[in-house]
Amino acid sequence: MKVNLRVWRQRGPDSPGEFKNYEAADLNPNMSFLEMLDVVNDRLASRGEEPIAFAHDCREGICGTCCLNINGKPHGPGRAIATCQTYMRSFRDGDTITIEPFRAKPFPILKDLVVDRSAFDRIMQSGGYVSVRTGAAPDGNSIPISKEIADRAMDAAQCIGCGACVAACKNASAMLFVSAKVSQLSLLPQGRPERHRRVLSMVAKMDEEGFGNCTVTGSCAAVCPKEVSLDFITRMNRDYLAALMHEAVGRAAGKEGGAG
């Protein structure tokens, strides 16, 4: 098969970018989208043009590295898959395919189709963990957790940190990403002692990094390769409110003067 590519090329973070057109002929419909780009890159290199930079690693939809916006949709036409799980059979012979990087202010473009998503790591570092030291843990079966709760936590934990939710959102909101981690840990008894602190801190960091707010359009969940549910945002909003109240009560108690 043959497709025409419109690809965003940008030399570096501070250079202007532009779309370039490439014809990609002699493709096999069973190629993955990234394998198609490999082939295109090989051909570019053979004629002395620098290959298109794009992020990828595991190529099986779990590492969260790949991040292409294909025809205006993060991760392309499929549902519940990452870019690397998109196959050329999803396109028609002769199609024109527009490939852009994930676009969001907190994800600056580094080169061509590669963006910097380190803001996600900084949000995680602000509280996306249970503070347990190595070696201090009790027996794994000492805290029974109902299957329903464990399964629900797992639904949230599936997030691969790819950033498609941000790229799809008109506000570049990171609420789906943050709520997935907040919910996973607040659902489980292990994460409950820190739940108030965690949600306040992660939300504050999210705002500081420049992610927008949530207006519940649901475009994030629609493109999420792991189908993380919008319900977790609701859940996080509740957790956040509870944490604010908890904090307010704590402050009031402090003013009255406790036992010290």
Next chain:
Amino acid sequence: MKLEAKTPPGPLAEKWKRHQGSIKLVSPNNKRRYEVIVVGTGLAGASAAASLSELGYRVKAFCFHDSARRAHSIAAQGGINAAKNYQNDGDSVYRLFHDTIKGGDFRAREANVHRLAEVSVRIIDQCVAQGVPFAREYGGLLANRSFGGAQVSRTFYARGQTGQQLLLGAYSALCKQVGSGAVQLFPNTEMLDLVLIDGQAKGIITRNINTGAVERHAADAVILATGGYGNVFNLSTYARGSNATAIWRAYRRGAGFANPCFTQIHPTCIPVRGDYQSKLTLMSESLRNDGRCWVPKKQADHRPPGQIPEDERDYYLERMYPAYGNLAPRDIASRAAKRVCDEGRGVGTSGLGVYLDFSDSINRLGLKTIKERYANLFDIYHEITGEDAYQAPMRIFPAVHYTMGGLWVDYNLMSNVPGLFVLGEANFSDHGANRLGASALMQGLADGYFVIPYTIGDYLASVKPGTTPKTDAAAFTTAEKETQERVQRLLSIRGKRNVSYFHKQLGKILWDGCGMARNQAGLEKALQAIPELRAEFWKDVNVLGESLSMNQSLEVAHRVADFLELGEVMCMDALTRTESCGCHFREESQEAGECKRDDERFAHAAVWEFKGDGQKPERHTESLNYEFTTLATRSYK
């Protein structure tokens, strides 16, 4: 080369405890005066970096990924073993130890493997405490499943994403330490050389993938947790970025490389479809719990699977290995698949495939249960092949999946280079000649959480605190210069062939000569072809772009250049080991199609020492003594 295993004396079950009680410690207020570099942030690296910084060491953690959450540990699907015996089915630390030693075909060090089994139980506790959402039963307790090479149910899992959940647990521990300023994290940073001062590992040279800047980093000890080298085959289940550069550069600086020919070929992967293909996808071994492997009894039987009647099917694993059936270990199951395909009974257009059939299990347990257990795997299969495995059997074929070989380490996980520690898949220590399923996650986390935090102290206690070298030391200048020269050399060739050409060629040479079955003629042929290919690479490779910017072709060129050296040593190792053991099947050494070990001559780890470019590396050995197990012929019949 001095290879002192430093295995502690005493009864097997007492060794680790006694060792912990007797090795040197670093006092709490001195720990912050030591700098430790950790390269790699997969399970082993992230858990080590987090745990060491919790102890008070100053830690710098490096990964080439854009985030510390992306290492390929994340792709492990099936599970993690631990000798909890929650199922009351007779499991014990000893049994896990014995299964692992036997599974490795008696080519691993007893004391290391026993320690691994001992600490396995604490790993589960640690991960549960971090909030890893393991599968649970309705009563709220942890669930288990069985895995290949074991007759007990000791595998813990989180849907089909166990590796991801464990890695996110370790990543979250690392995030906690980074957030508090205790760990300095360097993502997008690839190690390109190891720096030795007076024979001790004292730092690394790195290249920033985003900017191209080559940098120096000094420390009192260097830990490599950079994973395996299976991508030497080009096509494998590894992530595309997985590479051997860190361990290979360490080898070139004097670290011994042990058993490089021990490469695991996983039996259940989606078959190759075309020459454009960039990677092979694993279908978790856990599928063999409920899937049955078969091929037609007749050769070249091209009927659709549903039209082949039961009595014309050969459930070859059940036939050949009745005691373990479809749960035979990986090396055995892979070779059996190869054998039936070699007989002309393979399925699919290439004839290189076997069926993995779930229809019996679906009839017995219902579609809902099978979906609950494996839905994501069936989804992956569907995405890649466009086929529905609930309706027709999957087609699978073996693929390169893991490397048991790696840098040689002693009981403390230190290489023969003082101050250089190696963890996880990057070392050679625990799996012998074949790794059992669900044991890689166990080893990565054991090394990082529960071994290195103790054993590194034994080395650092002998290093004067506060003597971390400065990065302007001569050794750093020389190493950085060499790295810069190599970068320039790669960029200046501007030949006619792309890097991918060389990688594909190398992969083909190795798959044919040093793959699932090996023989003298094939290995000698590979040993002739690889140096020729390497010479062609350095003459004719085409790497475009510049050094001081993101340059993905340059990144890959570095890695492939190292693979072109490593592949040769793999073949030398395979050629010298004239026995068959585990994954290493020398056709000259077999008995009724099974591995024939030669314990008299080969009950040892072969450790290769770099002797300079163009020189043959020297082969050393560490003899393996089996005090607590009997060297038996491995039988799964």
